[in-house]
Amino acid sequence: MSDIENVIIVGSGPAGYTAALYTARANLNPLVIEGFAWGGLLQQTTDVENYPGFPDGVMGPEMMQRFRDQAARFGARLETDQADRIQLATEPGGVHSVWVGDTEHRARTVILAMGAEHKKLGVTGEEALSGRGVSYCATCDAAFFKQATTMIVGGGDSAMEEAIFLSKFASKVTVVHRREEFRASKIMLERAQAQENIEFLTPYTIKEFVAGENNALGHAVVQNIETGEERELLVSGTFIAIGHEPQSGLVRGQVDVDDGGYVITEGRSTRTKLPGVFAAGDLVDHTYRQAITAAGSGCEAALDAEWYLRDTPGVPVPEGMPLGDPAEEQYAPAAD
Numbered sequence: 642m643s644d645i646e647n648v649i650i651v652g653s654g655p656a657g658y659t660a661a662l663y664t665a666r667a668n669l670n671p672l673v674i675e676g677f678a679w680g681g682l683l684q685q686t687t688d689v690e691n692y693p694g695f696p697d698g699v700m701g702p703e704m705m706q707r708f709r710d711q712a713a714r715f716g717a718r719l720e721t722d723q724a725d726r727i728q729l730a731t732e733p734g735g736v737h738s739v740w741v742g743d744t745e746h747r748a749r750t751v752i753l754a755m756g757a758e759h760k761k762l763g764v765t766g767e768e769a770l771s772g773r774g775v776s777y778c779a780t781c782d783a784a785f786f787k788q789a790t791t792m793i794v795g796g797g798d799s800a801m802e803e804a805i806f807l808s809k810f811a812s813k814v815t816v817v818h819r820r821e822e823f824r825a826s827k828i829m830l831e832r833a834q835a836q837e838n839i840e841f842l843t844p845y846t847i848k849e850f851v852a853g854e855n856n857a858l859g860h861a862v863v864q865n866i867e868t869g870e871e872r873e874l875l876v877s878g879t880f881i882a883i884g885h886e887p888q889s890g891l892v893r894g895q896v897d898v899d900d901g902g903y904v905i906t907e908g909r910s911t912r913t914k915l916p917g918v919f920a921a922g923d924l925v926d927h928t929y930r931q932a933i934t935a936a937g938s939g940c941e942a943a944l945d946a947e948w949y950l951r952d953t954p955g956v957p958v959p960e961g962m963p964l965g966d967p968a969e970e971q972y973a974p975a976a977d
Protein backbone atom coordinates (compact mmCIF):
# COMPACT_ATOMS: atom_id res chain seq x y z
CA MET A 642 0.00 0.00 0.00
CA SER A 643 1.35 3.44 -0.89
CA ASP A 644 1.19 6.80 0.87
CA ILE A 645 -1.89 8.86 0.30
CA GLU A 646 -1.65 10.76 -2.99
CA ASN A 647 -3.12 14.22 -3.46
CA VAL A 648 -4.69 13.25 -6.73
CA ILE A 649 -5.01 10.20 -8.94
CA ILE A 650 -6.15 10.72 -12.52
CA VAL A 651 -7.64 7.70 -14.24
CA GLY A 652 -7.49 8.03 -18.02
CA SER A 653 -5.26 9.71 -20.52
CA GLY A 654 -7.13 11.47 -23.29
CA PRO A 655 -7.10 15.26 -23.58
CA ALA A 656 -9.09 15.49 -20.32
CA GLY A 657 -6.75 13.24 -18.30
CA TYR A 658 -3.51 14.82 -19.51
CA THR A 659 -4.82 18.36 -19.09
CA ALA A 660 -5.88 17.54 -15.53
CA ALA A 661 -2.39 16.08 -15.04
CA LEU A 662 -0.72 19.19 -16.42
CA TYR A 663 -2.69 21.55 -14.18
CA THR A 664 -2.37 19.50 -11.00
CA ALA A 665 1.34 18.97 -11.66
CA ARG A 666 1.86 22.70 -12.06
CA ALA A 667 -0.04 23.21 -8.78
CA ASN A 668 2.60 21.00 -7.08
CA LEU A 669 0.10 18.22 -6.39
CA ASN A 670 2.43 15.55 -7.81
CA PRO A 671 -0.42 13.72 -9.63
CA LEU A 672 -0.36 10.02 -10.39
CA VAL A 673 -1.91 9.22 -13.79
CA ILE A 674 -3.13 5.70 -14.46
CA GLU A 675 -3.05 6.15 -18.20
CA GLY A 676 -4.05 2.70 -19.45
CA PHE A 677 -2.06 0.57 -21.88
CA ALA A 678 -3.39 2.34 -24.99
CA TRP A 679 -2.70 5.81 -23.62
CA GLY A 680 -4.00 8.80 -25.52
CA GLY A 681 -7.62 7.70 -25.87
CA LEU A 682 -9.67 7.84 -29.05
CA LEU A 683 -7.40 10.48 -30.58
CA GLN A 684 -4.80 7.76 -31.04
CA GLN A 685 -7.15 6.39 -33.67
CA THR A 686 -7.57 9.56 -35.69
CA THR A 687 -5.43 11.07 -38.38
CA ASP A 688 -5.44 14.80 -39.04
CA VAL A 689 -6.86 17.04 -36.32
CA GLU A 690 -7.57 20.36 -37.97
CA ASN A 691 -9.83 21.98 -35.42
CA TYR A 692 -7.60 22.16 -32.35
CA PRO A 693 -6.70 25.82 -31.86
CA GLY A 694 -3.00 26.57 -32.02
CA PHE A 695 -2.24 24.13 -34.82
CA PRO A 696 -2.95 26.15 -37.97
CA ASP A 697 -1.57 23.40 -40.20
CA GLY A 698 -3.32 20.60 -38.32
CA VAL A 699 -1.67 17.87 -36.30
CA MET A 700 -1.93 14.09 -36.34
CA GLY A 701 -4.03 12.73 -33.44
CA PRO A 702 -1.25 10.47 -32.05
CA GLU A 703 1.30 13.28 -32.26
CA MET A 704 -1.07 15.60 -30.46
CA MET A 705 -1.52 13.09 -27.64
CA GLN A 706 2.24 12.57 -27.42
CA ARG A 707 2.56 16.33 -26.94
CA PHE A 708 -0.16 16.41 -24.27
CA ARG A 709 1.63 13.57 -22.50
CA ASP A 710 5.07 15.16 -22.75
CA GLN A 711 3.75 18.44 -21.40
CA ALA A 712 2.17 16.76 -18.36
CA ALA A 713 5.38 14.78 -17.73
CA ARG A 714 7.52 17.91 -18.06
CA PHE A 715 5.85 19.33 -14.94
CA GLY A 716 6.25 16.12 -12.98
CA ALA A 717 3.04 14.16 -13.54
CA ARG A 718 3.83 10.50 -12.82
CA LEU A 719 2.51 8.37 -15.65
CA GLU A 720 1.73 4.73 -15.02
CA THR A 721 1.12 2.89 -18.29
CA ASP A 722 -1.20 0.32 -16.84
CA GLN A 723 -4.90 -0.03 -16.32
CA ALA A 724 -7.02 0.59 -13.28
CA ASP A 725 -8.73 -2.67 -12.37
CA ARG A 726 -10.85 -1.55 -9.46
CA ILE A 727 -11.87 1.75 -7.90
CA GLN A 728 -13.33 2.16 -4.42
CA LEU A 729 -14.52 5.69 -3.77
CA ALA A 730 -14.97 7.10 -0.27
CA THR A 731 -18.34 8.64 0.48
CA GLU A 732 -17.42 11.02 3.32
CA PRO A 733 -15.72 14.42 2.90
CA GLY A 734 -12.02 13.98 3.53
CA GLY A 735 -12.28 10.24 2.89
CA VAL A 736 -9.52 8.32 1.13
CA HIS A 737 -10.23 6.78 -2.28
CA SER A 738 -8.52 3.65 -3.62
CA VAL A 739 -7.53 2.71 -7.15
CA TRP A 740 -6.11 -0.75 -7.79
CA VAL A 741 -3.69 -1.58 -10.57
CA GLY A 742 -3.51 -5.34 -10.39
CA ASP A 743 -2.85 -6.07 -6.72
CA THR A 744 -1.35 -2.66 -6.02
CA GLU A 745 -3.61 -0.27 -4.18
CA HIS A 746 -3.08 3.45 -4.73
CA ARG A 747 -4.82 5.75 -2.25
CA ALA A 748 -5.71 9.39 -2.80
CA ARG A 749 -7.56 12.37 -1.35
CA THR A 750 -9.00 13.20 -4.76
CA VAL A 751 -9.67 11.22 -7.92
CA ILE A 752 -10.26 12.65 -11.37
CA LEU A 753 -12.16 10.21 -13.56
CA ALA A 754 -11.27 10.67 -17.23
CA MET A 755 -11.72 7.22 -18.71
CA GLY A 756 -13.37 8.52 -21.87
CA ALA A 757 -15.59 6.57 -24.20
CA GLU A 758 -15.22 3.69 -26.61
CA HIS A 759 -16.90 2.99 -29.91
CA LYS A 760 -20.23 1.23 -29.43
CA LYS A 761 -20.39 -2.33 -30.77
CA LEU A 762 -23.28 -3.91 -32.66
CA GLY A 763 -22.90 -7.17 -30.77
CA VAL A 764 -23.64 -9.41 -33.77
CA THR A 765 -22.03 -12.67 -34.82
CA GLY A 766 -18.68 -12.23 -36.54
CA GLU A 767 -18.18 -8.63 -35.40
CA GLU A 768 -15.51 -9.36 -32.84
CA ALA A 769 -13.73 -12.07 -34.83
CA LEU A 770 -13.49 -9.85 -37.91
CA SER A 771 -12.58 -6.68 -36.05
CA GLY A 772 -9.36 -5.46 -37.66
CA ARG A 773 -9.97 -7.87 -40.54
CA GLY A 774 -12.51 -5.74 -42.40
CA VAL A 775 -14.65 -4.57 -39.51
CA SER A 776 -13.54 -1.21 -38.12
CA TYR A 777 -14.87 1.61 -35.94
CA CYS A 778 -12.82 4.42 -37.43
CA ALA A 779 -12.87 5.34 -41.10
CA THR A 780 -10.39 8.12 -40.61
CA CYS A 781 -7.92 5.52 -39.31
CA ASP A 782 -8.54 2.68 -41.73
CA ALA A 783 -10.20 4.02 -44.90
CA ALA A 784 -6.90 4.04 -46.78
CA PHE A 785 -6.84 0.22 -46.56
CA PHE A 786 -10.01 0.07 -48.66
CA LYS A 787 -8.98 1.80 -51.87
CA GLN A 788 -11.44 0.90 -54.66
CA ALA A 789 -13.19 -1.53 -52.33
CA THR A 790 -16.89 -2.09 -51.77
CA THR A 791 -17.67 -0.91 -48.27
CA MET A 792 -20.43 -0.27 -45.78
CA ILE A 793 -21.12 2.18 -42.97
CA VAL A 794 -23.53 1.28 -40.19
CA GLY A 795 -25.40 4.12 -38.46
CA GLY A 796 -27.54 7.14 -39.16
CA GLY A 797 -25.97 9.92 -37.10
CA ASP A 798 -23.47 12.66 -37.90
CA SER A 799 -20.58 10.29 -37.27
CA ALA A 800 -21.91 7.83 -39.84
CA MET A 801 -22.26 10.61 -42.43
CA GLU A 802 -18.83 12.00 -41.68
CA GLU A 803 -17.27 8.55 -41.95
CA ALA A 804 -19.18 7.80 -45.16
CA ILE A 805 -18.00 11.00 -46.81
CA PHE A 806 -14.41 10.34 -45.77
CA LEU A 807 -14.54 6.73 -46.89
CA SER A 808 -16.08 7.66 -50.25
CA LYS A 809 -12.78 9.32 -51.21
CA PHE A 810 -11.07 5.92 -51.05
CA ALA A 811 -13.65 3.18 -51.64
CA SER A 812 -15.38 2.57 -54.95
CA LYS A 813 -18.72 2.24 -53.20
CA VAL A 814 -20.07 2.99 -49.74
CA THR A 815 -23.46 1.69 -48.60
CA VAL A 816 -24.85 3.40 -45.51
CA VAL A 817 -27.02 0.88 -43.67
CA HIS A 818 -29.38 2.41 -41.14
CA ARG A 819 -32.17 0.88 -39.09
CA ARG A 820 -34.73 3.64 -39.69
CA GLU A 821 -35.97 5.69 -42.64
CA GLU A 822 -35.28 8.88 -40.67
CA PHE A 823 -31.76 9.95 -39.88
CA ARG A 824 -30.45 11.35 -36.66
CA ALA A 825 -27.73 13.15 -38.62
CA SER A 826 -28.03 16.88 -39.17
CA LYS A 827 -29.58 17.93 -42.48
CA ILE A 828 -26.36 19.41 -43.77
CA MET A 829 -24.31 16.27 -43.08
CA LEU A 830 -26.97 14.01 -44.57
CA GLU A 831 -27.18 16.15 -47.71
CA ARG A 832 -23.42 16.15 -48.10
CA ALA A 833 -23.38 12.36 -47.94
CA GLN A 834 -26.33 12.07 -50.32
CA ALA A 835 -24.50 14.31 -52.79
CA GLN A 836 -21.63 11.82 -53.16
CA GLU A 837 -22.13 9.66 -56.24
CA ASN A 838 -20.58 6.56 -54.72
CA ILE A 839 -22.59 6.65 -51.47
CA GLU A 840 -25.84 4.63 -51.38
CA PHE A 841 -28.37 4.28 -48.57
CA LEU A 842 -30.07 1.10 -47.41
CA THR A 843 -32.94 1.57 -44.91
CA PRO A 844 -34.51 0.28 -42.70
CA TYR A 845 -31.99 -2.50 -42.32
CA THR A 846 -30.05 -4.00 -39.44
CA ILE A 847 -26.95 -6.14 -39.51
CA LYS A 848 -27.52 -9.78 -38.61
CA GLU A 849 -24.06 -11.19 -39.13
CA PHE A 850 -20.58 -10.66 -40.53
CA VAL A 851 -19.17 -13.59 -42.47
CA ALA A 852 -15.53 -14.27 -43.30
CA GLY A 853 -14.41 -14.72 -46.89
CA GLU A 854 -10.92 -15.26 -48.25
CA ASN A 855 -7.98 -15.13 -45.82
CA ASN A 856 -10.37 -15.03 -42.90
CA ALA A 857 -11.13 -11.41 -43.69
CA LEU A 858 -14.62 -9.97 -44.02
CA GLY A 859 -16.39 -11.40 -47.06
CA HIS A 860 -19.98 -10.32 -46.68
CA ALA A 861 -22.57 -9.03 -44.24
CA VAL A 862 -26.05 -10.41 -43.79
CA VAL A 863 -28.52 -7.56 -43.44
CA GLN A 864 -32.22 -7.71 -42.72
CA ASN A 865 -35.09 -5.41 -43.58
CA ILE A 866 -36.73 -4.49 -40.29
CA GLU A 867 -40.21 -4.11 -41.80
CA THR A 868 -40.39 -7.10 -44.17
CA GLY A 869 -37.90 -9.45 -42.54
CA GLU A 870 -36.20 -9.94 -45.92
CA GLU A 871 -32.55 -10.90 -45.62
CA ARG A 872 -29.80 -10.23 -48.11
CA GLU A 873 -26.07 -10.57 -48.38
CA LEU A 874 -23.94 -7.50 -48.99
CA LEU A 875 -20.55 -8.25 -50.46
CA VAL A 876 -18.28 -5.85 -48.60
CA SER A 877 -14.62 -6.06 -47.76
CA GLY A 878 -14.80 -3.16 -45.34
CA THR A 879 -17.43 -2.22 -42.76
CA PHE A 880 -17.28 0.81 -40.52
CA ILE A 881 -19.55 0.84 -37.52
CA ALA A 882 -20.52 4.36 -36.42
CA ILE A 883 -23.39 3.90 -33.99
CA GLY A 884 -22.21 6.13 -31.18
CA HIS A 885 -20.04 5.78 -28.13
CA GLU A 886 -20.07 3.98 -24.82
CA PRO A 887 -18.67 5.86 -21.81
CA GLN A 888 -16.12 3.81 -19.88
CA SER A 889 -17.82 4.23 -16.53
CA GLY A 890 -17.96 0.52 -15.57
CA LEU A 891 -15.42 0.86 -12.74
CA VAL A 892 -17.45 3.50 -10.91
CA ARG A 893 -21.06 2.54 -11.67
CA GLY A 894 -23.03 2.13 -8.49
CA GLN A 895 -20.69 4.62 -6.77
CA VAL A 896 -21.16 7.88 -8.68
CA ASP A 897 -24.37 8.72 -10.51
CA VAL A 898 -24.57 7.92 -14.22
CA ASP A 899 -27.32 8.76 -16.71
CA ASP A 900 -29.25 6.31 -18.90
CA GLY A 901 -26.38 6.20 -21.37
CA GLY A 902 -23.83 5.45 -18.61
CA TYR A 903 -22.28 8.95 -18.68
CA VAL A 904 -21.11 10.18 -15.28
CA ILE A 905 -23.27 12.97 -13.90
CA THR A 906 -21.57 16.04 -12.48
CA GLU A 907 -23.02 18.90 -10.43
CA GLY A 908 -24.05 22.05 -12.29
CA ARG A 909 -21.23 23.83 -14.08
CA SER A 910 -18.59 21.96 -12.08
CA THR A 911 -16.82 18.61 -12.56
CA ARG A 912 -17.85 17.45 -9.07
CA THR A 913 -19.58 14.10 -8.83
CA LYS A 914 -21.90 13.39 -5.92
CA LEU A 915 -18.93 11.99 -3.97
CA PRO A 916 -16.62 14.42 -2.16
CA GLY A 917 -13.20 14.61 -3.77
CA VAL A 918 -14.25 12.75 -6.91
CA PHE A 919 -14.35 14.66 -10.17
CA ALA A 920 -15.12 13.62 -13.74
CA ALA A 921 -14.17 15.11 -17.09
CA GLY A 922 -14.04 14.57 -20.83
CA ASP A 923 -16.03 12.05 -22.88
CA LEU A 924 -16.88 10.11 -19.73
CA VAL A 925 -19.25 12.96 -18.91
CA ASP A 926 -19.98 14.61 -22.24
CA HIS A 927 -22.22 13.05 -24.85
CA THR A 928 -22.89 16.31 -26.60
CA TYR A 929 -19.70 18.06 -27.65
CA ARG A 930 -17.09 15.28 -27.50
CA GLN A 931 -14.25 17.39 -28.91
CA ALA A 932 -10.59 17.33 -27.96
CA ILE A 933 -10.78 20.99 -27.01
CA THR A 934 -13.86 20.58 -24.80
CA ALA A 935 -12.38 17.49 -23.14
CA ALA A 936 -9.15 19.38 -22.46
CA GLY A 937 -11.17 22.27 -21.03
CA SER A 938 -13.07 20.02 -18.67
CA GLY A 939 -9.80 18.35 -17.60
CA CYS A 940 -8.57 21.78 -16.58
CA GLU A 941 -11.81 22.39 -14.67
CA ALA A 942 -11.47 19.05 -12.86
CA ALA A 943 -7.92 19.93 -11.82
CA LEU A 944 -9.04 23.27 -10.40
CA ASP A 945 -12.02 21.64 -8.65
CA ALA A 946 -9.62 19.11 -7.09
CA GLU A 947 -7.28 21.90 -5.96
CA TRP A 948 -10.15 23.80 -4.36
CA TYR A 949 -11.36 20.67 -2.64
CA LEU A 950 -7.91 20.04 -1.16
CA ARG A 951 -7.67 23.64 -0.05
CA ASP A 952 -11.15 24.01 1.40
CA THR A 953 -12.20 20.68 2.91
CA PRO A 954 -11.98 20.52 6.70
CA GLY A 955 -9.92 17.55 7.83
CA VAL A 956 -7.95 17.36 4.58
CA PRO A 957 -4.37 18.52 5.08
CA VAL A 958 -3.51 21.20 2.53
CA PRO A 959 -0.78 19.72 0.28
CA GLU A 960 2.64 21.20 0.82
CA GLY A 961 3.68 23.66 -1.86
CA MET A 962 0.23 24.14 -3.33
CA PRO A 963 -0.09 27.74 -4.47
CA LEU A 964 -3.23 28.80 -2.68
CA GLY A 965 -5.68 31.24 -4.11
CA ASP A 966 -7.92 33.13 -1.75
CA PRO A 967 -11.47 31.76 -2.09
CA ALA A 968 -12.73 35.22 -1.28
CA GLU A 969 -11.40 36.31 -4.65
CA GLU A 970 -13.96 35.36 -7.24
CA GLN A 971 -11.42 33.98 -9.71
CA TYR A 972 -10.35 31.37 -7.15
CA ALA A 973 -13.84 30.39 -6.03
CA PRO A 974 -15.29 27.01 -6.95
CA ALA A 975 -18.06 27.00 -9.56
CA ALA A 976 -21.57 27.41 -8.20
CA ASP A 977 -24.00 24.58 -8.85
Ligand code: NAP
Nearest residue numbers: 762795796797798799800802819820824882883884885928
Ligand atom coordinates in the same frame (compact mmCIF):
# COMPACT_ATOMS: atom_id res chain seq x y z
P1 NAP B 1 -25.61 9.41 -32.53
O1 NAP B 1 -26.03 10.78 -32.93
O2 NAP B 1 -26.06 8.87 -31.23
O3 NAP B 1 -26.09 8.43 -33.69
C1 NAP B 1 -25.94 7.03 -33.56
C2 NAP B 1 -26.60 6.37 -34.76
O4 NAP B 1 -26.37 4.97 -34.68
C3 NAP B 1 -28.11 6.58 -34.79
O5 NAP B 1 -28.54 6.76 -36.10
C4 NAP B 1 -28.65 5.26 -34.21
O6 NAP B 1 -29.87 4.88 -34.77
C5 NAP B 1 -27.61 4.27 -34.69
N1 NAP B 1 -27.52 3.14 -33.77
C6 NAP B 1 -27.28 3.17 -32.43
N2 NAP B 1 -27.23 1.93 -31.92
C7 NAP B 1 -27.45 1.10 -32.98
C8 NAP B 1 -27.51 -0.31 -33.10
N3 NAP B 1 -27.35 -1.12 -32.05
N4 NAP B 1 -27.76 -0.83 -34.32
C9 NAP B 1 -27.91 -0.03 -35.41
N5 NAP B 1 -27.86 1.32 -35.35
C10 NAP B 1 -27.62 1.87 -34.15
O7 NAP B 1 -24.01 9.25 -32.49
P2 NAP B 1 -22.91 9.97 -33.41
O8 NAP B 1 -23.28 9.96 -34.82
O9 NAP B 1 -21.63 9.34 -32.99
O10 NAP B 1 -22.93 11.49 -32.92
C11 NAP B 1 -22.74 11.80 -31.53
C12 NAP B 1 -22.72 13.33 -31.34
O11 NAP B 1 -21.57 13.89 -31.99
C13 NAP B 1 -23.93 14.01 -31.97
O12 NAP B 1 -24.30 15.06 -31.15
C14 NAP B 1 -23.41 14.51 -33.29
O13 NAP B 1 -24.12 15.61 -33.79
C15 NAP B 1 -21.97 14.85 -32.95
N6 NAP B 1 -21.12 14.77 -34.16
C16 NAP B 1 -21.06 15.87 -34.96
C17 NAP B 1 -20.29 15.82 -36.13
C18 NAP B 1 -20.21 17.03 -36.99
O14 NAP B 1 -21.06 17.85 -36.96
N7 NAP B 1 -19.18 17.18 -37.79
C19 NAP B 1 -19.63 14.66 -36.50
C20 NAP B 1 -19.74 13.54 -35.67
C21 NAP B 1 -20.51 13.61 -34.50
P3 NAP B 1 -31.25 5.61 -34.33
O15 NAP B 1 -31.19 6.94 -34.97
O16 NAP B 1 -32.30 4.71 -34.87
O17 NAP B 1 -31.22 5.65 -32.84
